[in-house]
Amino acid sequence: MLTRRNVLRAGATAGVLAAVPGGLVVGSRSGTARAAGSPFTTPLKVPAPLRPVRLVGQDFYRLTTREADVTMLPGTTTRIRSFNGTMSPLIVARRGRPVVIEQINRLDVPFSMHLHGGHTPEGSDGHPRNQVDPGGRRIFRYPNAQDAATLWIHDHTHHGHAENAYRGLAATYIVTDEFEESLPLPKGQYDVTLQMRDADFEENGALVWDLHGFEDRHTILVNGRPRPFFEVAARKYRLRLVNTSNERLFLLQLGEGEEFTHIATDGGLLPAPVPTRMLQLWPGERHEIVVDFARYGIGRKLVLNNAYPYEGESPEVMRFDVVRDADDPSSVPSQLRPVPDFGTSEIEREFTMSFNRQTGEHLINGKPFDIDRVDIRPKLGVTETWKITNADTQFGIPHSMHPHLDTFKILDRNGKPPAAAEAGLKDTITVMAGESARIQLRFTDYEGLYMYHCHLMGHLQMGMMGQMKITR
Ligand code: C2O
Ligand code: CU
Ligand code: CU
Secondary structure (H helix, E strand, O other): OOHHOOOHHHHHHHHHHHHHOOOOOOOOOOOOOOOOOOOOOOOOOOOOOOEEEEEOOEEEEEEEEEEEOOOOOOOEEEEEEEOOOOOEEEEEEOOOOOOEEEEEEEEOOOOOOOEEEOOOOOOOOHHHHEOOOOOEEEEEEOOOOOEEEEEEEEOOOOHHHHHHHOOOEEEEEEEEOHHHHHOOOOOOEEEEEEEEEEEEOOOOOOOOOOOHHHHHHOOOEEOOOOOEEEEEEEEEEEHHHHHHHOOOEEEEOOOOOOOOEEEEOOOOOEEEEEEEOOEEEEEOOOOEEEEHHHHOOOOOOEEEEOOOOOOOOEEEEEEEEEOOOOOOOOOOOOOOOOOOOOOOEEEEEEEEEEEOOOOOOHHHHHOOOOOOOOOOEEEEEEEEEEEEEEOOOOOOOOEEEEOOOOOOEEEEEEEEOOOOOHOOOOOEEEEEEOEEEEEEEEOOOOOOEEEEEEOOOHHHHHHEEEEEEEEE
16 A cells, blocks of 8 residues: 555655765764664674585575564564574575575464575475465475575565565575685675664564554664674675665665775676765665775774665664774775676566556556466576566656576666666666666576566565566
8 A cells, every 4th residue: 555655755765866876974863763772782693604414415404484582672572583593594505515495384374485596496486386384394405506696585475475574584695606715805704794674663672563664664673683883803894785674775874975895786796896985775685895994993983874764763774893903814806707698688578567556556567466377488598688667657666676596687777877886697676766777687497487576575565576487
């Protein structure tokens, strides 16, 4: 349902983003919005990778989805839906070494595990028709025959994914490879994943769930902690930013507009690093940056801000406190990973995203998702161009497109070549109202039924998804 306030919100997004290239500097505002506690009172929790059972040639994990009581806001307990009882777990995989996960569902709702960004065979992709019912279990096989990148795991049941993600079911999944390891980028404890999202809490710490209540989610969580602080050394860090929110855009800015280096997006390393002062991180997307804290003396505190807070909200996301010295053998090479050539497209398709005010449905090419309908039939290995048009000019709602199975290249936005920050491989692209973008992609290796959809989870739940049957 479109309410007046979310129309305004969505409309305002367009204006803010138009202003981005010039850069914005935000200051703290005194807000009226309900957000939990004062900022920077809880330390960041840095997740350690889950330990697999190592079998010959593969890593085996068991992920049990179940409720758990955790402390997110100081002094309160929050019941979440979790993997193995924790918020924001991390799996680290290696290119070419398969990961096998047994997913056991101990929730009282269905769950369908999807590895977002994974080049995954059909039966392990989390299609809603393969959902695991309460009490059930299923084996997922991830071959990891793909380049190093930061991926994440979330639910894909048709009517439960938004709530399951909101209630805590989001894991980060990193694929590493030899090429990336050979680069002198920051490693080990200096390579940190930051899962960002928003939430709405009751005073007693309980999560408030409302599919359409995104404007009330005023508490920003990083790895499950509200606006945490992170004590860092005066050296370079690689930060992997993952937006697991249902709907929130983070427009990230460090300190008073400090420069940092953008090195990777959804599909992994950019062709070359991009110095920047502002990043847009839309739901489902990943960006990786290198921040050099050696530029700031010990004692310096740098706030990571969201330059696009909701009405009455303060902009802080987290704070970096420079507390010690450290050696720094790392550097960012001037070339990272070239983008493959997909050749000339043989197929062109158009996808128009729109909202039906009467029914509250979000549509692709005029239709809501139908599990019994195949929308498109791509052929393996054939390069396609997709033109994505956001036709929601009346309401100004942003939409995104996320095809499963393979990454894509952005050809242009409104006919203009993409910015350097969008020159790498992507798997999710947001298109503002009245705008269009063209992407080029090629599905490889696996035949089967896969999805493509808007990654604003409320829109996806209200129908903004299609199915593709990929064949030889
Ligand atoms: Cu995050 Cu269908 O995906
Ligand atoms: Cu996905
Ligand atoms: Cu949408």
